[in-house]
Amino acid sequence: MQRVSRLKRELSLLATEPPPGITCWQNGNQLDDLRAQILGGADTPYEKGIFNLEIVVPERYPFEPPKIRFLTPIYHPNIDSAGRICLDVLKLPPKGAWRPSLNISTLLTSIQLLMAEPNPDDPLMADIVRELLF
8 A cells, every 4th residue: 555655646746746757656556556757857868859769667666776768769778679778766775875765766867867878887888888988
């Protein structure tokens, strides 16, 4: 029950006060199946792009992070061709940095930041990282 009330609160906040360039909504009537859109940031290769994401909220949320992946293809060193994202806040410790105090809005903002500032030290796509560095 705590999970449901938290998700409803987070979705309400995302609807009324979304982070700049980010929208998120419930997909159909399943509370644990969400969709999001991130607008490509100004002065990035993704400027004017609209990127759709799928968010699957696990039963143990907020003690486990949501599973987020890009539905829109994106050429990025930290995002693979299946849309999986390599980002520490999307993984549980000790390898990750997920904490129950984080929320979906924070995760989407972190993904938006990753789009603007790729992390060459933790690539999913090594060939793209080589292009980024050279």
